[in-house]
Amino acid sequence: MIPANELVRGYRLFEEEYNKAAVSVLQSGWYVLGKNVESFEQEYASALGADCYCAGVDNGLNAIRLGLYACGITEGDEVIVQSNGYIATMLGVTQNGGIPVFVEPDKYHNMDPDRIEEAITDKTKAVLVTHLYGQATRMEKILDICKKHDLMLFEDCAQSHFSSYKGVNTGLFGTAGFFSFYPTKNLGCFGDGGGVVSKDKKLIERIKVLRNYGSDYKYHNIEPGFNSRLDEMQAALLRVKLSHMEELLANRRKIAEAYLSGIKNPKIRLPEIVDGAVPVWYLFVVNVEDQQGFRDHMLKNEIQTDVHFPTPPFLQPALEYLGHGEGSFPVAEKDCKTVVSLPMMDYMSDEEIQKVIRVANEYE
Numbered sequence: 001m002i003p004a005n006e007l008v009r010g011y012r013l014f015e016e017e018y019n020k021a022a023v024s025v026l027q028s029g030w031y032v033l034g035k036n037v038e039s040f041e042q043e044y045a046s047a048l049g050a051d052c053y054c055a056g057v058d059n060g061l062n063a064i065r066l067g068l069y070a071c072g073i074t075e076g077d078e079v080i081v082q083s084n085g086y087i088a089t090m091l092g093v094t095q096n097g098g099i100p101v102f103v104e105p106d107k108y109h110n111m112d113p114d115r116i117e118e119a120i121t122d123k124t125k126a127v128l129v130t131h132l133y134g135q136a137t138r139m140e141k142i143l144d145i146c147k148k149h150d151l152m153l154f155e156d157c158a159q160s161h162f163s164s165y166k167g168v169n170t171g172l173f174g175t176a177g178f179f180s181f182y183p184t185k186n187l188g189c190f191g192d193g194g195g196v197v198s199k200d201k202k203l204i205e206r207i208k209v210l211r212n213y214g215s216d217y218k219y220h221n222i223e224p225g226f227n228s229r230l231d232e233m234q235a236a237l238l239r240v241k242l243s244h245m246e247e248l249l250a251n252r253r254k255i256a257e258a259y260l261s262g263i264k265n266p267k268i269r270l271p272e273i274v275d276g277a278v279p280v281w282y283l284f285v286v287n288v289e290d291q292q293g294f295r296d297h298m299l300k301n302e303i304q305t306d307v308h309f310p311t312p313p314f315l316q317p318a319l320e321y322l323g324h325g326e327g328s329f330p331v332a333e334k335d336c337k338t339v340v341s342l343p344m345m346d347y348m349s350d351e352e353i354q355k356v357i358r359v360a361n362e363y364e
C-alpha cells in the first residue's frame with residue numbers, strides 16, 4: 001500500500017540527528033522555552049527573509065489567535081478569510097470575538113483577489129489569506145486593496161513554509177504570518193508547535209509576552225496573557241528539520257514534477273501554478289468530478305488518497321451561527337466535492353511515484 005502520507009519516513013531520513021537532539025534536550029534539564037526555542041526563532045526568521053522576527057508558540061491556531069489579538073482584532077471586527085480551507089483559520093478570528101467574512105477561492109484554491117472588495121464593510125479590519133496546499137496566493141491586488149481600504153493583511157502559512165511569490169516568502173507580505181509546525185507540515189515537529197513571523201519587532205516581542213501569561217520578566221505580568229509556549233524538545237527537533245529544508249523541499253518538488261508531467265488523464269485536473277509563485281507542495285491536490293469513484297479506484301490499486309477538506313468551514317456546525325448554508329459559497333463547496341490529495345510526503349521511491357502516475361492514468 002502506498003500511503004497518502006507516512007510521517008515516519010521523514011523521521012528516518014535524519015534519524016540519528018533527531019535522536020541526538022532529543023536526548024540532548026532530555027539531558028539538559030530545561031524543557032519549556034529556552035535556548036533551543038530562541039535559536040530556532042532566529043534561524044527560522046533569518047531563513048525566511050531579512051529583517052523579520054519569529055515568536056515560537058504552541059500551535060498554528062494559537063499563532064493566529066495571539067497574532068490577531070496582539071494586532072487589536074476584537075469583538076465585532078470583520079476579518080476577510082476564504083470560503084475553503086481549514087477551520088483553524090476562522091477559529092483564530094472567532095476566538096478573538098471577530099467575524100470571519102468569506103470570499104470564494106480562485107482556480108488555485110486560494111482567496112480570489114477579484115472578489116475581496118465586495119466583501120469589505122465599515123467593520124472590516126483585516127484580510128487573512130491562506131496559502132493553501134503550499135502555493136502562494138496572488139498577492140499584488142490584495143496588497144493594493146489592503147492599502148486602499150486601510151486594512152491589515154495577515155497570512156495563514158500553516159501549509160506554505162518557504163513557498164514564495166515573486167521572490168518573497170509567504171508570511172512576509174503583511175503585518176504577520178502564522179505558521180503551524182504540526183507533524184504533517186513541511187516544517188513539522190514531533191508534537192504541536194507554531195510560530196508568528198513579522199517584520200515588526202515590537203509585535204513579536206508582544207507575542208513573546210502574551211504566550212507566557214503576559215510575563216515580560218520572571219514573575220512579572222504586564223498584561224493578562226495566555227499559555228502558548230513552544231517547548232525545547234519541539235524547537236530542537238525543528239532546528240534539525242530546518243537545517244535540511246532544501247533537501248526536503250527538493251524531494252517534494254521531484255514528486256510534484258513527476259506527477260505534473262506524467263499524469264495525462266482528461267478526467268483529472270492537475271494543480272495549476274500561479275504566475276510568479278514557487279509552490280512547496282505541502283499537498284498535491286487534483287480535482288476529479290467523481291471524487292469517491294477516483295479514490296476507490298486508487299485504493300483498489302493499493303494507493304491511499306485523502307481529501308483536504310471534505311466540508312468547507314462555513315458549513316461546519318461550529319460556525320453555523322454565522323448564518324451561512326449550502327449554496328452560500330458554491331465555488332468552495334464544489335472544490336470540497338472534487339478535490340483529491342495524491343500521496344505526497346518527505347520521501348517516495350521512484351517506483352511509488354511511477355505507480356501513482358500509472359494508476360491515475362488508468363482511471364476511467
Ligand SMILES: Cc1ncc(COP(=O)(O)O)c(C=O)c1O
Nearest residue numbers: 059060061086088089158180182
Ligand atoms: C491552513 C491551516 N491553518 C491553521 C492550522 C492550524 O495549525 P495547528 O494544527 O498547528 O493548530 C492548520 C493545520 O492544522 C492549517 O492547515
